[in-house]
Amino acid sequence: MSIYSYDVETIQGKQTSMGQYKGKVLIIVNTASKCGFTPQYADLQKLYEEYHDQGLEILGFPSNQFGEQEPGANSDVQSFCQLNYGVSFPLFSKTEVRDENAHPLFSYLTEEAPFGGFNTNEASGKMLNAFLEEKLPHFLEGNSVKWNFTKFLVDREGNVIRRFESTDEPMDMKADIERLL
Template identity: 50%
Template structure:
């Protein structure tokens, strides 16, 4: 299987096939509206506006698994993103990215690109690593998503070419 074999439900409950994005560069990101990384929405929107005409797409998957920082319904999340950040890229329904209810797309993404480490120069790295170490001492060796705003870059052929942890933008 590859990226194009998956599908997901968007914020309006429509099934979207990833093969709709064939020939485009895609950034898949798990997000949260009440996270220290939430201001990355501004950067994501800027990136989208800059490269959309060149065939770049961002797929936003809200997830409430990290500190319950994506509360509310998908509709409430969509309203927040529109009002606060003017998001125009594709918003999907809230999903899980780890555990037994992991969305199939995220199972695939994690199989393709495991955890690469946090940016050692980011001010939140010590806090993230400390918190993760307390609950998952082996966190560095698992492909699980570690926090909100983890990003996967998919090339025009559907290959997962890079994974960016939340401390990287």
């Protein structure tokens, strides 16, 4: 299998193939509108504006699996992202990204880029890890997506290069993005 083997649904409800992104550097990220990490939309949009002309695509997949932090309809998600963060990168329909109903794309991504833990030397990593240990310990098992704004970096050939956890800021990805472009 390859990342290009998967079909996804746009936020407007149209089926499309990941194959359309062949030759592009990708950031695939699960998102939510009511999360402590939601402000990452701003820096994701900045990265998109800075590197899109060089071949970067950012693909946002809203998910309501983490604390029900994406409760609205797809149209609500799209409006929220455009009005609050000026998001112009592609968004997709609300998607399950973990557990038995995870979209096959996210199952593939997490197989290719296993969970390496949170950086507990930073406050956000320490807090998210402690929250999950206390409230949702099963979320820490295995390699599945742990929370909103887990980011996967994919090269132009479709290889999953690196996983950035929710607590990793989008701007921390710049050096890796530039290497791939």
